[in-house]
Amino acid sequence: MNTAYANIDAGVSIILAAPFIDELNTAGWLPRLTHRARAQGVDVTAIWVHSDIDTMHEYIEVRDAPRDHWKLAHWDEYTSTLNTEEPPPEVHHTIDNRLGAATSLADQTRETLRKLMA
Structure with missing residues (x-):
């Protein structure tokens, strides 16, 4: 987020690709980010990538990243907190x-980006 804030403060458009699960479910987080961005002339659009537990498990398993080892080892505990x-x-x-x-x-991503760029 520090890099994102530096770009926003410089008025540079960016795409943040991250889960932001906790942040987007924290009241006020997106409005604060949006306010900060708008003050610098930067628009914010939040896109929810809807996934289900089975799809997430398959993706995380195939990704095989070290940061995911705990998630896979404690799958039920990890997913119990997700909406x-x-x-x-x-x-x-x-x-x-x-x-x-x-x-x-x-195709969905292209269509969404087309709408955002119109």
Whole structure:
């Protein structure tokens, strides 16, 4: 976030790709970020990538990153805190990343970015 804030404060547009699970579910976090960005002429759009537990497990397992070892070893505990059904408050767009989604992730992403750039 320090890099994001540095770019926002410089008026530079950025894309933040991270779960932001806790942040987006913390009341006031997105409005504070949006206010800070708007003060510098930067727009904020929150996109929720909707996933389900099975899809998340498959992705994390295939990714095989060291940071995920605890999650995989404690899967039930980790996922018990996640809301995979409802987008967090104040989210602007949703992309369906569940296994078997009707439209590919790439096509949904292109369409969302097209809308944002219009």
